[in-house]
Amino acid sequence: MRANAAIGLAIVAAALTVRAGYAHHSVAMYDNGHLIELSGTVTRVEWTSPHVFVYFTTLNDDDETVEWSVELDPPVLLRRYGWRQSTVEVGDTVKFTGAPAVSGAPLMRGAIAELADGTELRVWSRV
Amino acid sequence: MFDGGRSLDDVPALSCRLAPLLAVGAVLALAATGRAQAPPPSGFPGVAPEAPPARILSFGTDQDDVAAGDPVTLRWEAINAYAIELDPGQGAVATRGTRIVYPAATTTYTLSVTGPRGVTTESVTVAVIGGDRDAAAAAGSQRQSVPRLGDGRPDLTGVYLGGRDIRVVGDVVLAPGAESFRVEPDATDLGQGALCLPPGVPAATMMPYPLQIVHREDMLVILYEAYNLFRIIPLGAAHPEDLDPTWMGHSVASWDGDTLVVDVVAFNDRTRVAGYRHTEAMHVVERYRRSSYDTIEYEAIVEDPNVFAEPIRYAGNLALHPEWEIGEYVCAENNKDYAELFSD
Secondary structure (H helix, E strand, O other): OEOOOOOOOOOEOOOOOOOOOOOOOOOOOEOOOOOEEEEEEEEEEEOOOOOEEEEEEEEOOOOOEEEEEEEEOOHHHHHHHOOOOOOOOOOOEEEEEEEEEOOOOOEEEEEEEEOOOOOEEEOOOOO | OOOOOOOHHHOOOHHHHHHHHHHHHHHHHHHHOOOOOOOOOOOOOOEOOOOOOOEEEEEEEOOOEEEOOOOEEEEEEEEOOOEEEEEOOOEEOOOEEEEEEOOOOOEEEEEEEEEOOEEEEEEEEEEEEOOOOOHHHHOOOOOOOOOEOOOOOEOOOEEEEOHHHOEEEOOOOEOOOOHHHEOOOOOOOOOHHHHOOOOOOOHHHHOOOOEEEEEEOOEEEEEEOHHHEEEEEEEOOOOOOOOOOEOOOEEEEEEEOOEEEEEEEOEOOOOEEOOEEOOOOOEEEEEEEEEEOOEEEEEEEEEOOOOEOOOEEEEEEEEEOOOOOOOOOOHHHOOOOHHHHOOO
């Protein structure tokens, strides 16, 4: 599946305002000035605190398989949005919208997940 | 920890893809001005994504018609909701659930789901056959009043969310020479939260996680879902004199009318207040007033004369969420080394 990284769902806000003490950790390592979309096939799910991680493979511009990971809210918050541990499993196709790592590493902070049936779910309390 | 073996060669060329986003984002920002949309309860740093709407996946009953007073099971499931109400008379309910009702007359039940784009509702009607026994009984609920303890004081017991509704009111005025206490955020300074260490007071109240208050006449217990922290706060007691510094401080409570006043001392100097470090001289006074059944008005006054020339005031509401339970949050379970995670 080809990675369609740059689809501008984002509205660029005036400034980055990260308020100390509100998140498990700073989000400065993510490029919160932009959102990207990535679709892929789930290879692993870490249903853990302080964050859930979903790993998925997708193809880069050179048709090479790349494994990305997306960081989500922890299980206690995801459950309140309607998620369960079984919502996304290995082999599922999922599209994530989120902020990519500033470093260029294949990581993103997920904001919204779109499941194979078209259902969109929050994955970040800030959305 | 992140699995090793990756290099930049494995990373898609994101930078070339991101450039067009600036332009697209700017256009969308212009297009979005004037768009009528229910404001989300929290901000997104730097970006306002098109948050997914709250949806009702299912809402129904196990039978469409019953005799007056017979049980009917309502069953529902929703996603992306900030709040879910079941009317008449059931109040706030969980994301997924069932509720047994006993309609005395033909009743239409409505599920109202509030999300980032407003309210969505669905209704089902249960027909009562054979005449209405007590139509008034099914006409809706009385609005609940503030519950009281045995001594007549307000009972603060319940699950609440403060989160981003708690904010600094006014300006932060530094003491002379205290500029060095300012926290300069950068990508390598992740804060103590990255080490799964407690946020302190009042920051624990401001996390996007609920807290559970258990209140009795001689004691208030606050259980924080975030980091699974707790505070046990005696009423009418004084602070001991030999306290050592701690992350959450030592708390005692007293009443000022119907407002519970919590005095907190004996902090260590490792938490942060309004973007500043502080010293062990920090002193916090919290005020909790249950102004209605579903709201506690919260205020925290933070003093540290070594850092702040004037007290810092936080204020906001704690919203009751009777449909929630405090969950497990074991921060050390999978706390990754972010420095390594994000290295190239």
